[in-house]
Amino acid sequence: MPIPIVNSIASWFLKKRFHQIDLFLKYPIEVQEELLFNLLQKAKNTEIGKEYDFASIRTYREFSERIPITTYEENETRIERARRGETNIFWPTPIKWFAKSSGTTNAKSKFIPVTLDSLEDCHYAASKDLLCMYLNNNPNAQLFLGKSLRLGGSKQLYQENGTVFGDLSAILIDNMPFWAEFSSTPSNEVSLMGDWETKMQAIVNETIKENVTSLAGVPSWMLVLLNNVMETTGRGNLFEVWPNLEVYFHGGVNFDPYIDQYNKLLPKSDFRYYEIYNASEGFFAIQDRNENKELLLMLDYGIFYEFIPMDNYGTSKEKVIPLSEVEEGKNYAVVITTNAGLWRYKIGDTVRFTSTDPYRIKVTGRTKHHINVFGEELIIENAETALRKASQITNAEIVDYTAAPIFMNGKEKGAHEWIIEFKSPPQDLNSFTQLLDSALQEVNSDYEAKRFNNTTLNAPKIHHARERLFYDWLKEKNKLGGQHKVPRLSNTRDYLEELLRLNSTI
Numbered sequence: 001m002p003i004p005i006v007n008s009i010a011s012w013f014l015k016k017r018f019h020q021i022d023l024f025l026k027y028p029i030e031v032q033e034e035l036l037f038n039l040l041q042k043a044k045n046t047e048i049g050k051e052y053d054f055a056s057i058r059t060y061r062e063f064s065e066r067i068p069i070t071t072y073e074e075n076e077t078r079i080e081r082a083r084r085g086e087t088n089i090f091w092p093t094p095i096k097w098f099a100k101s102s103g104t105t106n107a108k109s110k111f112i113p114v115t116l117d118s119l120e121d122c123h124y125a126a127s128k129d130l131l132c133m134y135l136n137n138n139p140n141a142q143l144f145l146g147k148s149l150r151l152g153g154s155k156q157l158y159q160e161n162g163t164v165f166g167d168l169s170a171i172l173i174d175n176m177p178f179w180a181e182f183s184s185t186p187s188n189e190v191s192l193m194g195d196w197e198t199k200m201q202a203i204v205n206e207t208i209k210e211n212v213t214s215l216a217g218v219p220s221w222m223l224v225l226l227n228n229v230m231e232t233t234g235r236g237n238l239f240e241v242w243p244n245l246e247v248y249f250h251g252g253v254n255f256d257p258y259i260d261q262y263n264k265l266l267p268k269s270d271f272r273y274y275e276i277y278n279a280s281e282g283f284f285a286i287q288d289r290n291e292n293k294e295l296l297l298m299l300d301y302g303i304f305y306e307f308i309p310m311d312n313y314g315t316s317k318e319k320v321i322p323l324s325e326v327e328e329g330k331n332y333a334v335v336i337t338t339n340a341g342l343w344r345y346k347i348g349d350t351v352r353f354t355s356t357d358p359y360r361i362k363v364t365g366r367t368k369h370h371i372n373v374f375g376e377e378l379i380i381e382n383a384e385t386a387l388r389k390a391s392q393i394t395n396a397e398i399v400d401y402t403a404a405p406i407f408m409n410g411k412e413k414g415a416h417e418w419i420i421e422f423k424s425p426p427q428d429l430n431s432f433t434q435l436l437d438s439a440l441q442e443v444n445s446d447y448e449a450k451r452f453n454n455t456t457l458n459a460p461k462i463h464h465a466r467e468r469l470f471y472d473w474l475k476e477k478n479k480l481g482g483q484h485k486v487p488r489l490s491n492t493r494d495y496l497e498e499l500l501r502l503n504s505t506i
Contacts, residue, residue, distance in 0.1 A: 091341030099168035126283030151217030196480035218252035302339030307332035386439035394426035400470035421465035
């Protein structure tokens with residue numbers, strides 16, 4: 001199809017969609033409230049709808065007082081019944097698909113329901129919207145001249161009791177329309193291969209022959225693939241392989257630790273990076289402007305949002321608030337009610353609002369992935385800001401890292417212990433450690449107070465990880481590819497001790 005015709009079709013779709021987006025930009029609270037009551041109305045005759053009498057709920061206050069906040073564990077029994085083929089439990093339509101997710105290291109898998117409603121109105125809608133945002137901001141884009149290189153998870157789909165489970169990416173690829181497959185590479189056959197390492201080389205072999213104009217996938221794993229492309233082709237940068245490459249659509253992990261490595265592979269000042277905030281439970285926010293890392297919260301994907309201020313999260317004073325009560329600059333845990341039948345469900349992510357008109361966010365970390373043993377309240381956003389500053393000053397490049405507390409022992413004060421795998425290590429690790437410590441104090445006043453004169457915390461301790469340590473660790477746990485990621489921060493030493501032991505082996 002000629003590019004002018006394709007762009008005309010895209011332009012028509014853009015105008016139609018931006019009218020809908022404009023509605024929730026102007027009336028965000030009204031759109032969210034209407035969405036909530038539509039969800040309640042649709043599910044009123046389900047098992048959970050009858051248990052909490054959804055039909056009689058008339059206000060947000062009634063909704064919040066009647067239905068408890070839940071985690072996966074509290075939903076597990078109902079989800080397992082749905083996986084066995086029972087219907088009308090927490091959503092009125094039959095649920096065929098379940099996205100298998102086990103977080104970073106948990107051996108026990110989670111199975112997140114994916115309904116036809118969420119597949120169409122959330123997952124696929126978000127992908128189309130991301131493309132719309134990009135095309136609207138870059139009218140000379142020529143994405144349709146070539147193909148999008150998509151990198152999904154390594155797990156195949158499995159079927160039990162008439163339901164299907166697997167990586168969310170596998171579910172999306174398996175159900176995508178034919179035209180989307182036509183414009184994507186690698187083929188579905190290669191995309192859904194089970195063995196990650198075999199699949200990686202198969203992707204390289206297939207895609208280097210294509211005219212790739214865009215990339216889509218998780219930054220950590222996409223970087224592995226792109227480095228394999230460079231090694232296989234022997235080229236100096238990716239534009240020598242794919243000269244028409246113009247944008248990378250990414251999500252799943254914070255991009256900041258990887259940007260310098262991507263810039264070396266993609267040395268063009270006008271190359272675009274566009275971010276999407278997604279999880280197995282849904283797609284939530286999209287970058288809607290060039291060169292701006294703030295993400296627009298998408299309010300019409302069938303997801304109703306609530307938030308828990310992190311300064312009282314997990315305490316007796318914990319309070320859940322609707323979107324209308326959030327404040328800029330504060331850190332919140334995210335709670336969702338969705339068109340996949342998740343009701344007031346804690347997804348485990350934390351965000352900070354950078355704007356409330358419109359509602360824009362930055363993802364700051366995970367509720368379980370932080371260090372607050374000594375009152376320092378260190379979150380992933382702090383860690384990655386400080387690591388990047390220390391890396392820039394020392395010309396270091398980081399592949400992966402994790403950190404944990406050194407607990408107080410008798411008269412010995414506490415500290416933070418890090419293990420970092422470098423692609424390009426600093427010349428002086430002690431200097432890097434001092435720079436990291438100083439940068440952490442600059443971005444986190446609680447950490448600074450605990451470090452003042454070594455009052456509570458001694459200086460951090462850093463181990464230089466061997467090459468491929470984190471890759472080998474994830475491989476050992478059968479967690480290569482997809483949304484799997486290394487836990488950056490932890491209040492326990494479990495991850496760190498495992499990595500230190502593995503680091504000592506060859």
